[in-house]
Amino acid sequence: MADKLKTALFKFTCCAGCQFQLLYFFSPESFLETLDLLDFVYFRMATSKELKEDDHYDLAFIEGAISTTEDIEKVKKIRKQSDIVVGYGACAAHGGVQSIGDWTPQRKLEETVYPNPLQMKSIKVHPVDEFIRVDYQLRGCPIDEVEFMELIRALAAKKEPYLREYPVCVECKFANNICILLMRQGVLESMCLGPVTRAGCRVACTRNMRACFGCRGPMTNPNIPEMVRTFKGKGFTEHEIFTRFTEYAGLSPEFSEGARAYYERKAPYYERPEWRAA
Numbered sequence: 001m002a003d004k005l006k007t008a009l010f011k012f013t014c015c016a017g018c019q020f021q022l023l024y025f026f027s028p029e030s031f032l033e034t035l036d037l038l039d040f041v042y043f044r045m046a047t048s049k050e051l052k053e054d055d056h057y058d059l060a061f062i063e064g065a066i067s068t069t070e071d072i073e074k075v076k077k078i079r080k081q082s083d084i085v086v087g088y089g090a091c092a093a094h095g096g097v098q099s100i101g102d103w104t105p106q107r108k109l110e111e112t113v114y115p116n117p118l119q120m121k122s123i124k125v126h127p128v129d130e131f132i133r134v135d136y137q138l139r140g141c142p143i144d145e146v147e148f149m150e151l152i153r154a155l156a157a158k159k160e161p162y163l164r165e166y167p168v169c170v171e172c173k174f175a176n177n178i179c180i181l182l183m184r185q186g187v188l189e190s191m192c193l194g195p196v197t198r199a200g201c202r203v204a205c206t207r208n209m210r211a212c213f214g215c216r217g218p219m220t221n222p223n224i225p226e227m228v229r230t231f232k233g234k235g236f237t238e239h240e241i242f243t244r245f246t247e248y249a250g251l252s253p254e255f256s257e258g259a260r261a262y263y264e265r266k267a268p269y270y271e272r273p274e275w276r277a278a
Helices: 017-025 028-037 069-081 090-094 097-103 106-113 145-156 168-174 224-233 238-245 253-261 273-277
Strands: 005-011 038-043 057-063 066-068 082-088 122-126 136-138
Touching: 005 069, 005 145, 017 028, 017 145, 028 038, 028 145, 057 069, 057 090, 066 069, 069 082, 082 090, 090 097, 090 136, 097 122, 106 122, 136 145, 224 238, 224 253, 238 253
Parallel strands: 005 038, 005 057, 057 082, 082 136
Antiparallel strands: 066 122
């Protein structure tokens, strides 16, 4: 169909779980509607179509964080070739799980993990919007089906998509969930980031009595100091607070503040003013 959005999906540093979410875990109705709205001209996991170097895209999804200098060049080229760029998942939006390493010196990581660190060419992990303008973010680990469908329907209709800026707690209230954060101390995984995490996940974790891990990153204007004080008041250690805030979105300014609040660590290297000036 001529009115389909010419679409490409690119993968950088990640587990590809958000691609699996689309291909294997979306409902058949959503998957078929996706194919009606989007013409995937490049999607390595799903099609045999080869990448055309000088192609132009109506829509480009970028999955994964940026972790090499080659990635920087590639993502800038994608931005130049695309009308709309969407960050696809937690790794693209905030660095994801691998961004935990940004709080440790690079040489220490290489010496611990790799027999021959000289072969490594990686840099500190960065979210995609550190290097290019991203028009929209599909957050979460993995992305949410409903939010994905809302986005592509809006873009196909040339309308602005609906963006949720409120916390996960609002969705918990709508779902009549028990508040995990207010449960008695000692209950497994009651250290919940729902009050400061952006909604849109349909409370996938908390409806199953698991704490929110913050994989969708911070909501708009979160009260991070109060969240930290709440955790401290419930007896969680400084290291536990640091770990929770850096698990998925520790590179965001808001969660980075939470990680530093009571655990005396420096900010990730890329946020340091002297790095910016270099």
